[in-house]
Amino acid sequence: ICETCQSTQATFNCMTCTGDHGWCHPCLIRSHQSLPFHKIQFWNNMCFHDITLAELGFIWYLGHGGEPCPSHGASEMNGHQDDVVGAL
Numbered sequence: 001i002c003e004t005c006q007s008t009q010a011t012f013n014c015m016t017c018t019g020d021h022g023w024c025h026p027c028l029i030r031s032h033q034s035l036p037f038h039k040i041q042f043w044n045n046m047c048f049h050d051i052t053l054a055e056l057g058f059i060w061y062l063g064h065g066g067e068p069c070p071s072h073g074a075s076e077m078n079g080h081q082d083d084v085v086g087a088l
Contacts, residue, residue, distance in 0.1 A: 002027050012056075013048065015039040029058055033066045 002010045002024040010022025016038035023031060032038055032053060040056070041048040061068055 004031065011043045012051075013041050013043075015041060025056065029053070029056060032058070036060045 001022075002008045003022055004027035005024060008024035008027075010024060012023045012025065012028040013021055014023075014028075014032070016035070028040065032040075036053055036058065038053070040051050040053060042051040064070065
């Protein structure tokens with residue numbers, strides 16, 4: 001069971017984090033928002049295998065405390081991109 005939300009099966013763990021952790025997909029992404037270089041593994045019902053945060057849809061937002069730029073939608077409407085978004 002996911003250690004964060006306690007409601008979903010924990011199918012991911014992190015080899016870099018200290019201790020024995022297990023997360024569901026949304027909680028893993030949230031818990032690694034500022035840890036984009038950690039080594040993640042996925043349980044496939046037989047064994048763990050390596051998977052990257054990028055493969056899981058992780059987007060590393062630079063600035064704004066790790067959150068998307070609040071003016072990003074406005075900048076798309078006028079044809080300008082003011083912030084850089086890094087996808088790992």
